[in-house]
Amino acid sequence: MPKDHGIGAPQKRREDVRFLTGTGKYTDDINVYGQTYCVFVRSDVAHGRIISIDTAEAEAMPGVVRIFTGKDFEDVGGVPCGWLVTDRNGEPMKEPRHPVLAQGKVRHVGDPYAAVVADTLQEARDAAEAIVADIEELDAAVNMKAALEPGAPRVHDDLSDNLCYDWLFGSDQDAIDKAFSEAAHVTTLELVNNRLVANPMEPRVALGEYARANDESTLYTTSQNPHVIRLLMGAFVLGIPEHKLRVVAPDVGGGFGTKIFHYAEEAFVTFASRKINRPVKWTSTRSEAFMSDAHGRDHVSKIELALDGDNNFIGLRTDTYANMGAYLSTFASCTPTWLHGTLMAGNYKTPAVQVNVKAVFTNTVPVDAYRGAGRPEATYQLERVVDKAARELGVDPIALRRQNFITEFPYATPVAVEYDTGDYGATMDKLEEMIDRPGFAARREESKARGMLRGLGVNCYIEACGIAPSNLVGQLGARAGLYDAATVRVNATGSISVMVGAHSHGQGHETAFPQVVAEMLGIDESMIDIVHGDTSRIPFGMGTYGSRSLAVCGSAMVRATEKIINKAKKIAGHLLEASDADIELKDGQFTVAGTDKSVAWGDVTLAAYVPHNYPLEDIEPGLEETAFYDPSNFTYPSGAYACEVELDPETGRVTIERFAAADDFGNVINPMIVTGQVHGGIAQGVGQALMESCIYDEDGQLISASYMDYAMPRAEDMPFFQVDHSCVTPCTHNPLGVKGCGEAGAIGSPPAVVNAVLDALNSGGHSVDHIDMPVSPHRVWQAMQG
């Protein structure tokens, strides 16, 4: 029977009670006295020179408090980038200014160049319509390769071209050249990792409130990491010291990466509220979200795999163009480099790996991390080229993978990271068992009898999570530490508030984190609450992204709880008149080892706060501890995924019949939450593979900017998922042995889907070796027509 308590218990998520009953408190639910409303006026051309902005008529309209343009932001900083990438020649990346409101030029459809603050939303909207801007439309840089051609329109006039950086990483040139010159076979594949829009259910919202009495600003915002926003906005944009700036991210309805970043709208409402001495609120419409939330992916890659005569991988090289959009978003520079190139070895012992990435500015919305962030792009390239190699060589794709698996750990890859642990054979064994591979031939026959083509696609993945060791990422260009922090505050009666730097916006921290503390203390989870999302209540932690919350913040929480236990044992020792070295804690009871003398958890906590009988000369009263945790390495979740599709050769329509995921996440705290995370990740990965695509036309107009044109996956598009995380190789370097599970599904699923489609087509005699995502019926049908 599964545990119902502590680590490993599949407890239902306590936060779902408020989410499912409509009693969550999201940023838009917060309204403060005297609040004004803000509407941004956004560019409807991709690239244009601002000749004039006439606000006179709008300013005279009812309810208008003030209208702002780029001029108002000349004396404050630009929206910063958090990571400095150094190019192949040792030069820093180009880092153009990103003003809060456009100055001089607009650089993408949706780039805000003015903002109206008014008493009501309707008045702000009306006045925004009355602003007359003369914007001279310029030719736009849209296609990445064309944007790098001489004479291409320049997104930033002060830069010599649109190249942000040209990054080269991995094995040295001689090793790569040698591998390819000695290869018996080279498989080459060119592919596109399609541009995506994150589409969290809750659009972004920002509310700035200024208290003139004490010169304090508060920003309520839809963020995955309030302390990061406070740091970036306070220090780099507005020059507000930390103690005068509070950032609150209350319930957040999904982030998927796009709510990591510091956005201009957050700085705007904070700035404007100080100028007009009234609160300023902005709520994104869905249309605005499409053209202002950072987009994801958008890589164009060429990958080459060199194999020797025995089908061993001996070399791998990639050339990628990565779209930055018009400005550098917070982690934009890092996503295609350190979160992508470092994973290019995958699960394989390829001795020589080299990665080249050219990051390109274009007149499009900024592109940044989206669930998986760089790792899906790496996995997709690698697992597609391995599959293509297997087809070219006429070998079994699973056997080819197994033959090249890394089997000894720790393993230092040619791309800088050291995998601490893993067992790729075990997850592949589990996967083969889950998918009933022997039964596939009969299923294919059954499909064939109905005129359908059935395909099976398999892939592996590895990811680097638990972001990140600060000293390492500092060397790589990170402009912040990436530790996390937790404060465990034990109250007098024994209940506990745990204040954490991680933010929960769908991950279930409020349920899973107490399970850890409850297990350590032997008390019930109901006595423990998690506090997150408010810089005035939580220690300086870096938030939630990169599947880091449990591995990094959870580790800090374990360390703080250990400190609590140590101090509590001292108090218990005093109460029991024994040495604290002899005190054991079990099931919430402190016992003198080998005796029946004990005090309960609540007796100790009460003594800590009512220290009438207390060793005040030795220890302080109270029971509250903080720990910061900086990981010594990344964690490396891994797994094997399989997808079985049925393809209608008459229409090109693909349906997913079966999907299986065998993951190694290390130790699991709440298996039900882990399963849910994998389900969501696979749905997003399948969405990318079959449906979703963000399209710009040649003029830089965003033409897939509503749910009429941007196909979000629905329940009916998904099969029943088979999910397993019983293969466990615990992380060797964090106290819980956990690796992280938030992104795996989105990383591991796209290649499985595409591999399955190609398997189906080839089984039907269609010699097709690649179709770019999304694998829509149109594209499949075109491929079938050759």
Added chain:
Amino acid sequence: MHMSDTRQIKAPRDVVWAAILDPEVLKACVPGCTEMSGTPEDGFEAIVVQKVGPVKATFKGIVALSNRNEPESLTLSGEGKGGAAGFAKGGADVTLTDKGDGVTELHYEVDAKVGGKLAQLGSRIIDGFAKKMADQFFGNLQEAVEGPKEEGEAEEAAVDGKKKGWFKRMVS
């Protein structure tokens, strides 16, 4: 997007030419046009109310005439700004060929672009919409010049005065 079509208009070429240069004709022919003023030399200012899919907007725009090669060809180019709805702009190269017997062949090549919300919300329907607009415009022009189509020959004789297009009546 690009569109082209050819129409046979039962009117002499100079009549068709004059119609295209007349703001009253243009106002009547541009679908949804509520105001049109100006001259062929200085260009026209127009207000057009249109609904594209979910986006309804009032476009304020200008129409300029260029490449005038009377009475054979000219270019009509226009740009309309619809405020929050975005913008539409485009050009039409119009060629008139005298086919004899009082018939003029009108050929047009239209390039049109939309931006902002129109592009974001309407891209899937905008091609069809633009084609419909061009069809309606040139259909209206044809009707203005030669009168409604559906009338038969016999009827035509009987109601001679009424069957002519209103523009043709004015100039003839």
